[in-house]
Amino acid sequence: MKQPALFVKLGITTGEPAGVGPEVSLAAALHFVGEQTDVEITLLGDSSLLTFAKDKIPNGHERIKLESSPLADAVVPGILNPANAQYVLHLLNQATDACLQGRFDAMITAPVQKSLIYAAGIPFTGHTEYLAQRCDTEQVVMMLCAPLPRGFLGIKAPRDLRVALVTTHLPLKEVSAAITYKQVLGTIQIVAQDLRKKFGIAKPVIRVAGLNPHAGESGYLGHEEIEEIAPAIDFAKNQGINVSGPYPGDTMFDSAALEQVDAFIAMYHDQGLAPFKFVTFGGGVNVTLGLPIIRTSIDHGTALDIAGKGIADFGSMLEAIRLAYQLAIIQRKSS
Numbered sequence: 001m002k003q004p005a006l007f008v009k010l011g012i013t014t015g016e017p018a019g020v021g022p023e024v025s026l027a028a029a030l031h032f033v034g035e036q037t038d039v040e041i042t043l044l045g046d047s048s049l050l051t052f053a054k055d056k057i058p059n060g061h062e063r064i065k066l067e068s069s070p071l072a073d074a075v076v077p078g079i080l081n082p083a084n085a086q087y088v089l090h091l092l093n094q095a096t097d098a099c100l101q102g103r104f105d106a107m108i109t110a111p112v113q114k115s116l117i118y119a120a121g122i123p124f125t126g127h128t129e130y131l132a133q134r135c136d137t138e139q140v141v142m143m144l145c146a147p148l149p150r151g152f153l154g155i156k157a158p159r160d161l162r163v164a165l166v167t168t169h170l171p172l173k174e175v176s177a178a179i180t181y182k183q184v185l186g187t188i189q190i191v192a193q194d195l196r197k198k199f200g201i202a203k204p205v206i207r208v209a210g211l212n213p214h215a216g217e218s219g220y221l222g223h224e225e226i227e228e229i230a231p232a233i234d235f236a237k238n239q240g241i242n243v244s245g246p247y248p249g250d251t252m253f254d255s256a257a258l259e260q261v262d263a264f265i266a267m268y269h270d271q272g273l274a275p276f277k278f279v280t281f282g283g284g285v286n287v288t289l290g291l292p293i294i295r296t297s298i299d300h301g302t303a304l305d306i307a308g309k310g311i312a313d314f315g316s317m318l319e320a321i322r323l324a325y326q327l328a329i330i331q332r333k334s335s
Contacts, residue, residue, distance in 0.1 A: 007038050008328045010321065011067075011104040013091040014045035017075045017084055019302025020312035021110030022049035026064075028317035032325070033063045039325060042104070044091045046071045067094065077308025080113055085120035088112050092127070096134045099293035105328035106294035108320045111302045126169045128288050131295060139186045140290035141194075142168045143263065144273060144299060145323060146280035153255040161280065162263040163272040164191050164289065175268045179211055179224050184232035191263050192241045194289040200330045204262040207252055208233055208245030211267045215246045229267075282313075285320045287327075294331065296324040 012029060015021030022045055029041040040063045043050055047068040069090055073083035095107040109127055117124040124130060132140040143164040150158050166187045167178045188206065195204035209215075210229060212222035219226055229246045236243045245252075249271045252264060266272025276284060277299070284299035298316040306312055 007040065008036075008105050008325055008332070009040050009042070009103065010106050010108060010324055010328070011042045011044060011095045011098055012108045012317075012321070013095045013110060014043060014049065015091070015110030016080075016088060016113045016116065016302045017046065017049055017071060018077055018080055019111060019113065019304055019307050021045075021112075021302065023308075023310065024298070024312050024314040024317040025108075025110050026050050027314040028321055029064055030061075031314070031318055032321045033061075035322075036325065039063065040065060041321070042067055042098075044094050045069065046075075046087075049075065069094065078304045078306075080116045080119075080304070082116055082120040085117045085122055088117065089122070089124075089130075092130060093134065096131060096293065099295075100135070105331070106296065106324035108317070108324050109295065109297040110317065111298060111300065113302050113304075127286075127295075127297060128168055131288055131291060135291050135293065137291055139183070139190065140288050141165065141187050141190045143191065143287045143289050144276050144280075144284045145287055146276070146284040146319075148258065148279070152279070153258060155255070155259050157259075159258060160262075161258065161276065162195075163276045164263055164265045165269060165272050166265060166267050168269060170268065172268070176211065176222075176224060179228050179267055181228045181232050184208070184229050185235055187265055188232060188236040188241060188243055189239070190290040191265060192236070192243070195262055197334070198289070198294065198327050198330060199262075200334070201262050203242060205260055206241065206243040206263050206265060207247055207257060207261050208243060208265045209249045209252050209267055209271060210246035213248070213250075215248045282316055283319055284316065285323045287323065294324055294327045296320040296327070 012025045014025045042065040044067045072087050098104040099107050128142045141164050145162045148159045148161050195201045211224040216222040216225035225246045253275050286297040286299050288295045298320050
């Protein structure tokens with residue numbers, strides 16, 4: 001079959017082998033090649049984990065590839081085995097290198113079990129931080145995306161909800177010290193840049209939350225807004241970025257803003273992701289901004305309790321593939 005001129009090549013790391021990653025990766029890939037004729041998807045993982053769903057969608061198998069890497073030890077669904085921790089990281093390294101070399105236009109990651117990697121004696125705080133180190137990038141931004149339907153909270157047209165984070169996987173007691181002028185400004189700049197470059201939004205509108213209740217209430221409830229957050233916002237404004245804030249975290253996501261704002265920036269993990277996940281019901285996609293490559297991911301964990309039973313919902317992985325494809329198309333057209 002002749003490949004279209006704008007043939008998109010995607011790579012999927014199938015994640016923790018004892019979790020649902022392999023099954024949702026294969027099921028979503030099979031579904032997506034049925035949606036798009038100009039895509040080729042390569043699954044990265046042990047071939048023994050990727051053989052059980054090929055009868056679900058009969059067409060497009062020739063555009064599903066496999067780069068098999070052997071497991072270090074046998075896998076029992078739902079049972080973690082630290083011996084396979086290095087295998088999980090090897091898949092990430094394979095996909096990252098393929099993107100940097102231009103073999104993949106984008107990578108999509110299935111969930112990993114951070115505790116397993118720690119148990120194997122390997123420092124690992126998450127995909128976002130690991131990929132930043134792998135790509136030799138000083139600062140990256142974790143952003144969650146999900147489509148909102150017309151009529152949701154009164155919005156007049158379908159709209160994408162995007163929530164980015166200044167800090168990611170930190171204990172709450174460490175967040176305040178991590179909210180620095182440099183970190184906030186860098187986050188705003190990266191979000192603005194990638195909304196333009198990767199999402200094709202010419203003039204993105206951005207809102208930034210404060211850290212404290214009532215955004216500090218003029219210093220009565222905290223000084224991070226006055227000393228770190230507001231100065232970063234003002235500097236970004238002077239650079240021509242359409243950004244405003246700091247807003248109280250409990251009122252930043254008002255219904256009117258949903259129709260006007262292209263990205264909301266929260267100071268810490270649960271401030272942004274609790275409201276996001278409440279309204280998106282597991283349909284979100286994680287995107288790492290600031291990398292020289294495109295990386296998306298599902299927004300749920302390894303689901304060890306249902307692994308291997310063939311009942312895992314592949315919807316979030318499918319949305320992650322769809323977004324990676326869209327971003328790859330935008331990048332191809334702009335280059």
